[in-house]
Amino acid sequence: MARIFITGSTDGLGLATARTLLNQGHEVLLHARTRARAAALDDLAPQAAGVVVGDLSSAVETRDLAEQVNALGRMDAVVHNAGVYLAPGRVATPEGHSRTLAVNVLAPYLLTALIQRPGRLVYISSGMHHGASGNLHDIDWTERRWNASAAYSESKLHVSALAASVARHWPDVFSNSVDPGWVATKMGGAGAPDDLAMGHDTQSWLAVSNDPAALVSGSYWHHRRPRKPAPEVNDTAFQDRLTNKLAELTGVTLF
Numbered sequence: 001m002a003r004i005f006i007t008g009s010t011d012g013l014g015l016a017t018a019r020t021l022l023n024q025g026h027e028v029l030l031h032a033r034t035r036a037r038a039a040a041l042d043d044l045a046p047q048a049a050g051v052v053v054g055d056l057s058s059a060v061e062t063r064d065l066a067e068q069v070n071a072l073g074r075m076d077a078v079v080h081n082a083g084v085y086l087a088p089g090r091v092a093t094p095e096g097h098s099r100t101l102a103v104n105v106l107a108p109y110l111l112t113a114l115i116q117r118p119g120r121l122v123y124i125s126s127g128m129h130h131g132a133s134g135n136l137h138d139i140d141w142t143e144r145r146w147n148a149s150a151a152y153s154e155s156k157l158h159v160s161a162l163a164a165s166v167a168r169h170w171p172d173v174f175s176n177s178v179d180p181g182w183v184a185t186k187m188g189g190a191g192a193p194d195d196l197a198m199g200h201d202t203q204s205w206l207a208v209s210n211d212p213a214a215l216v217s218g219s220y221w222h223h224r225r226p227r228k229p230a231p232e233v234n235d236t237a238f239q240d241r242l243t244n245k246l247a248e249l250t251g252v253t254l255f
């Protein structure tokens with residue numbers, strides 16, 4: 001039995017992952033953005049290891065969330081599932097960052113740095129990262145005209161590169177990123193063509209399985225198969241530039 005923390009587990013793929021792992025008998029620590037959102041987990045909470053609360057668009061709340069998790073003991077795995085998709089504009093966080101960057105990249109970075117190191121890390125990416133720019137100059141969209149699709153795609157390139165960088169620097173941790181496909185969640189929309197069950201299967205498998213195929217690090221996955229990510233993901237110079245930039249934006253050094 002493993003202990004797994006899943007961010008963004010009140011709905012969508014995060015909730016589906018939580019249900020799958022709970023049904024397998026694992027201890028799952030759930031996460032909600034607010035106390036009100038936590039009410040959506042009332043049916044699962046009695047089976048879970050607990051529910052922690054924090055808005056990942058806020059650095060203060062993200063740091064507090066890490067403290068809540070650490071207070072409950074070391075996790076065997078963390079699934080960085082929470083994300084925002086097509087924001088209609090550059091919504092600023094309390095720290096002035098783009099909300100897309102904050103939730104999709106800065107929060108996973110901070111939680112990776114601040115949560116007691118687990119044995120496995122899974123970061124939810126997207127096939128859209130293939131179309132992203134690898135230029136880190138305006139990562140926070142303060143100079144460019146806002147483009148929601150481009151901002152999302154870049155955030156998923158960054159989180160995939162973060163996963164690969166963690167794999168390189170922490171050889172004692174299995175760190176991977178996953179493209180769940182375009183599935184019919186609130187984020188993906190009702191018309192999404194991919195299989196919802198397969199959309200959460202890979203991250204559940206990577207988080208707990210002792211199948212030799214799952215005991216790997218530094219891969220980018222889709223439906224339990226390793227796929228070739230964008231070139232920047234495995235470019236160590238890009239990884240270093242990215243983590244240096246994230247350290248600058250958060251004030252926290254990961255490596």
